[in-house]
Amino acid sequence: MATQTANAIRFLSMDMVQAANSGHPGAPMGMADMADVLWREFLRHNPNNPKFSNRDRFVLSNGHASALLYSVLHLSGYNLTADDLKNFRQLHSKTPGHPEYGYTDGVETTTGPLGQGIANAVGMALAEKILAAEFNRDGLDIVDHHTYVFLGDGCLMEGISHEAASLAGTLGLGKLIVLYDDNNISIDGKVDGWFSENIPQRFESYGWHVVPNVDGHDAAQIRAAIEAAKNETAKPSIICCKTLIGKGAANKEGSHKVHGAPLGADEIAATRAHLGWHYAPFEVPQEIYSQWDAKAKGAALENEWNALFAQYQAKFPEKAAEFLRRTECRLPEHFDVHVQAALKDVCAKAEKIATRKASQNSIEILAKVLPELVGGSADLTPSNLTDWPGSVSVSARQGGNYVHYGVREFGMAAIMNGMALHGGIKPFGATFLMFSEYARNALRMAALMKINPIFVFTHDSIGLGEDGPTHQPVEQTATLRLIPNMAVWRPCDTAESLVAWAEAAKAADHPSCLVFSRQNLPFIARSEAQLADIKRGGYVLSAKDGAKAVIIATGSEVELALNAQKALAEQGVDVNVVSMPSTNVFDRQDAAYKAQVLPEHLPKVAIEAGVSDGWYKYVGLNGAVVGLDRFGESAPADLLFKEFGFTVDNVVGVVKSVL
Numbered sequence: 001m002a003t004q005t006a007n008a009i010r011f012l013s014m015d016m017v018q019a020a021n022s023g024h025p026g027a028p029m030g031m032a033d034m035a036d037v038l039w040r041e042f043l044r045h046n047p048n049n050p051k052f053s054n055r056d057r058f059v060l061s062n063g064h065a066s067a068l069l070y071s072v073l074h075l076s077g078y079n080l081t082a083d084d085l086k087n088f089r090q091l092h093s094k095t096p097g098h099p100e101y102g103y104t105d106g107v108e109t110t111t112g113p114l115g116q117g118i119a120n121a122v123g124m125a126l127a128e129k130i131l132a133a134e135f136n137r138d139g140l141d142i143v144d145h146h147t148y149v150f151l152g153d154g155c156l157m158e159g160i161s162h163e164a165a166s167l168a169g170t171l172g173l174g175k176l177i178v179l180y181d182d183n184n185i186s187i188d189g190k191v192d193g194w195f196s197e198n199i200p201q202r203f204e205s206y207g208w209h210v211v212p213n214v215d216g217h218d219a220a221q222i223r224a225a226i227e228a229a230k231n232e233t234a235k236p237s238i239i240c241c242k243t244l245i246g247k248g249a250a251n252k253e254g255s256h257k258v259h260g261a262p263l264g265a266d267e268i269a270a271t272r273a274h275l276g277w278h279y280a281p282f283e284v285p286q287e288i289y290s291q292w293d294a295k296a297k298g299a300a301l302e303n304e305w306n307a308l309f310a311q312y313q314a315k316f317p318e319k320a321a322e323f324l325r326r327t328e329c330r331l332p333e334h335f336d337v338h339v340q341a342a343l344k345d346v347c348a349k350a351e352k353i354a355t356r357k358a359s360q361n362s363i364e365i366l367a368k369v370l371p372e373l374v375g376g377s378a379d380l381t382p383s384n385l386t387d388w389p390g391s392v393s394v395s396a397r398q399g400g401n402y403v404h405y406g407v408r409e410f411g412m413a414a415i416m417n418g419m420a421l422h423g424g425i426k427p428f429g430a431t432f433l434m435f436s437e438y439a440r441n442a443l444r445m446a447a448l449m450k451i452n453p454i455f456v457f458t459h460d461s462i463g464l465g466e467d468g469p470t471h472q473p474v475e476q477t478a479t480l481r482l483i484p485n486m487a488v489w490r491p492c493d494t495a496e497s498l499v500a501w502a503e504a505a506k507a508a509d510h511p512s513c514l515v516f517s518r519q520n521l522p523f524i525a526r527s528e529a530q531l532a533d534i535k536r537g538g539y540v541l542s543a544k545d546g547a548k549a550v551i552i553a554t555g556s557e558v559e560l561a562l563n564a565q566k567a568l569a570e571q572g573v574d575v576n577v578v579s580m581p582s583t584n585v586f587d588r589q590d591a592a593y594k595a596q597v598l599p600e601h602l603p604k605v606a607i608e609a610g611v612s613d614g615w616y617k618y619v620g621l622n623g624a625v626v627g628l629d630r631f632g633e634s635a636p637a638d639l640l641f642k643e644f645g646f647t648v649d650n651v652v653g654v655v656k657s658v659l
Contacts, residue, residue, distance in 0.1 A: 002217065002248060006036035007275050008075060008288050010248050013067035014271070015281040016088035016095070018262045023089060023097065026245040026258035028068035030216070031150055031181050034241055037222040038148060038179065039072045040291065042230075046298030047077035050105040053327045053423065054145050054305050057108050057124045061117025061151035062181065063098040064260070068150075070095050073106040075284070075292035080104060082282050101421065101449040109421050110449050113441055115158030116414045118178065121149045122164040123418020125176035125236070126394070126403070127425045130374060133399025135323050140312040142305070142323065146230070149178040153191050156180070156199060163411025168236045169207030172396030176236035177229045181216065183245040189256045200240055209237040216241030234396075250274040326372045326424045331506060338369045339502045343531065346494045350523040355516040355555070356458040358497035360385035363428075365498065366505055367391075367401075373505075374419065376403035376429040378412045384430035384458045409435045413442035416453040420446070426505065430456035432464075433473040433515055436480060446511040447485040454504045458516045460490065461609040462644065463556055465518070468634030478614045480513050481583055489582045490515040492558035493523045496581045499534040503585070517556050519637055524558065524579075537585030538597055544574035549655055550604045552578045552618055557607040557626075557646065564651035575655060576602075583614070603658040609646060624654050 002010075009032040017023035039058075046052045060069045067088065074080045080094060087093035094104045098112030108124070111117040125147040132143040155161050168176055180199065184191055200212040209232040211225040222241065229237035246258030250270035263271065272278065279285065313320040325332070332338075342365045351358075367373050367390055375391060377384045381404070392400035405412040409431045416427040436443065436457050446453055462472045481488045487510055489500035497516070504512035524541065533539035541558065542565060553561035561577045568575055578597055580586055586594070598604065604623040606615035612627030619625060628644055641647070 002033065002275065003036060003219065004277070005040065005288055005291050006032040007248065007277055008284050008292070009035055009068055009071045010275070011272070011277050011279070012071040012074065012085060012282065012284070014263050014268055016067045016070065016085050018265070018268060019086055019281070020089040021262055023067060023262070024064040024260050025067065025263055026185070027062055027065035027152060027181060028071065029249065029258070030183050030243040030245045030247045031065060031068055032247065033217045033219060034150065034179050034181070034222055034243075035068055035072050037219050038226065039076060041223065042226050043148065044145060044301055045106075045294065046302045047106070047295050048299055049302060050078065052302050052305075054143065056145045057121065057147040057422065059108055059117045059121040059124070059147065059149045060099055060111055061121070061149050061155045062114065063111030063117060065150070066095070066097065066099045069099050069107065070104070073104065075289065077293050077295040078106045080106075085282060101451075109418065110445060113445065114154040115160040116442060116445060118149055118151050118155055118161050119164035119411055119414030119442070120418035120421060121147045121176060122168045122173065123415035124422040125168065125173040126171065126415065127419045127422035128175055129171070129173060130394060130399045130401070131424050135319060137312070137316055137319070140308060140315065142309055142312050146175045146177055149176070150181060151178060152181045152183070153186055153195055157195055160410045160414060163408035164415060165203065165208070166206050167406065167408060167411060167415070170396065171394060172234050173236045174233040177226065178236070178238040180238055180240045181243055182240050183243045185245045185256045185259060187256065187259055203238045207235060209235040211237065211239045214239055214241045216243035217247060248275050322371070323424070329423065329508065332369050335369055335506070339498070343495060343498055346498050347526070347531070349494070350525070351494055352520050352522045353494065354518055354520050355491050355493065355497050356385045356518060358491070358494040359456065359458070359501065359514065359516045360388065361494070362498045362501035364388040364390070366501060370426060370505060372424060372426045374401045374403065374425050374427050376405050376412065376427070378405045378409045378429065378431040378435070379407045380431055383432070384456060386428070386430045386456060403429070405429060409438035410442060413439035413453075413455065414445070417442055417446050417449070417451060420451045420453045421449070426452070426454070428454035428456055430458065432459045432471060433457035433476050434459070434471050436476050436513070443480070443486070443511065443513070444483055447483050450485060450509045451511060452507045452509070453511050455511065455513045456516070457513060459518045460515045460555060461517070462628065462632040462640045463517055463519045463609065463637045465637040465640065466634055469631040472632035473610070474628055474631060475611045477515055477608070478611045481614060485510045486513060487511070487582055487584045488513045488515065490555040491581045492553075492555050492579055493521055495523070495526065495531065496534055496579070500581060503535050515555065519556065521556055522559055524562070534581065535585070536589050536593065537582035537587070538578055538580035540576055540597055541579040542577040544569070544576060547574050547576040547602065548659055549575045550578055550598060550602050551575055551651070551655065552580050552598070552604060552606040552615070554580055554608050557609060560646055560648065560651060561607055563648050564655065567648050567652050568655060571652070573656070573659070605651070605655050605658060607646070607651060609641070609644070622658065624658050626651055626654055
């Protein structure tokens with residue numbers, strides 16, 4: 001029988017959707033009993049301090065049920081008022097249509113694209129495991145919390161849920177507990193015709209602890225299942241809760257019609273009578289608020305942890321200081337000094353190597369001062385070159401700082417997002433640039449949330465050669481640059497690679513994509529002023545007095561631009577060469593600097609082994625682009641560059657054509 005504490009969720013949710021005249025009342029009503037038990041009896045959190053580091057994390061993977069999350073946050077005592085609930089789905093409100101990280105205290109991640117929430121939660125649980133292994137000592141477990149997830153049939157239909165859940169089982173993430181809202185309904189109706197697998201068997205095959213056939217409307221069964229899940233510490237757990245969508249609705253309970261539309265005034269009135277809820281819209285009696293209020297319990301929980309941390313601090317002062325630095329997202333004090341010294345060494349070596357190798361060298365340099373750096377690759381470590389001498393692989397038996405994600409590009413990116421959201425860890429993960437396509441929506445979500453994972457993409461162009469057009473990215477770099485709040489770097493040598501890595505590591509409010517070559521590229525000597533300008537995204541790499549044009553290039557094409565500059569000079573035509581490793585960063589510079597690098601009166605030619613469209617905003621209608629507006633071919637790289645016009649002769653001819 002439904003309790004009034006659970007009914008408070010139901011009525012706040014249906015009132016929100018009704019007031020907005022849009023939204024999803026069915027899932028919040030169906031999961032209300034699950035939320036009532038979890039939040040009031042198990043979840044360890046502090047509404048007074050939503051960022052308390054040892055809190056349990058709660059992820060609503062089926063983010064369309066956002067009204068449920070806003071209801072429990074409001075009832076628990078978070079900074080979310082009844083007026084905020086009344087502004088559900090309205091402009092600039094704290095209660096957007098899907099939960100958005102940064103808008104609402106207590107929302108741990110942005111969810112809505114189904115399946116990504118569970119993957120984020122795997123990342124959070126993985127971060128907890130890694131940090132616990134690193135910091136917990138002598139029974140002083142300063143990192144000791146659970147990650148709870150609500151998800152529905154839609155999340156489990158998405159392939160990313162398979163990627164993430166499979167890895168979670170392999171890594172033995174015993175602090176991850178999923179409550180599955182098994183209501184057999186999606187937008188099209190009963191799911192039997194398109195979703196018929198045995199979910200308990202599926203998760204057993206992943207190596208999970210499975211609690212099947214729980215009545216999702218029976219508090220005693222839910223309670224027993226959560227207790228059993230908490231007692232299983234070696235495996236993640238899934239609790240399969242049989243529920244009715246729209247539970248409690250007088251006439252629409254169990255129907256797909258309650259999934260994504262308001263119930264309507266008549267149905268809400270009938271439901272109030274049916275459930276004995278004799279209160280006005282958005283009204284909750286004080287006695288129910290009192291049963292929900294978690295502020296006193298949360299404060300006591302944090303005080304208890306503070307006392308534990310004080311003991312830890314006394315016994316392990318250096319580790320305590322490091323823990324605080326990392327959880328407060330502060331870089332080491334001498335980070336910039338370390339990078340500048342390393343950059344000086346890199347320039348002295350002047351190595352001709354692939355930028356993927358330069359990336360690996362940069363990782364090793366940064367790892368010496370950034371112990372929070374946790375790397376990984378989607379089964380391409382020897383190709384991406386993302387490990388380093390100090391990397392230790394994470395497994396079910398141990399923590400570490402390197403994750404073998406397997407062939408799971410989308411899962412990897414979304415798990416990295418979860419790790420970044422958890423805090424205390426700075427994740428990076430790698431694959432071929434071509435396979436950024438598999439991870440695309442997680443990259444977008446990182447940018448939307450203004451978090452800072454580092455996505456590493458190697459084999460960046462037709463320069464990878466014989467693997468052919470299936471593996472040769474053409475449009476990928478350009479389209480990654482189009483993602484708002486993303487910084488994309490395509491360095492041309494060892495110096496630019498280190499600067500790109502350092503800037504990505506320093507980023508606080510945006511993710512970064514680092515794009516590297518398979519083939520060797522020469523080191524380019526620079527002045528100190530030019531080295532300092534790399535971090536501005538674009539700079540004059542080689543200037544000529546009386547220059548009549550500007551050549552802009554990135555990555556492997558910078559060498560071509562310099563060779564073309566030399567050939568043009570021999571013909572009496574002087575041009576400047578601009579290296580632009582990051583268009584996104586360059587675009588954020590002031591107008592005076594941009595005009596200095598790209599003088600308005602000079603014609604411009606851009607060179608990049610990818611689609612040309614994005615470069616016209618720099619070269620203008622009177623400029624030209626040496627690009628690749630078609631797919632590649634299977635052949636050695638040097639032949640492909642010649643075949644597609646990435647030659648000195650062709651660039652010289654194009655430059656002359658715009659003079």
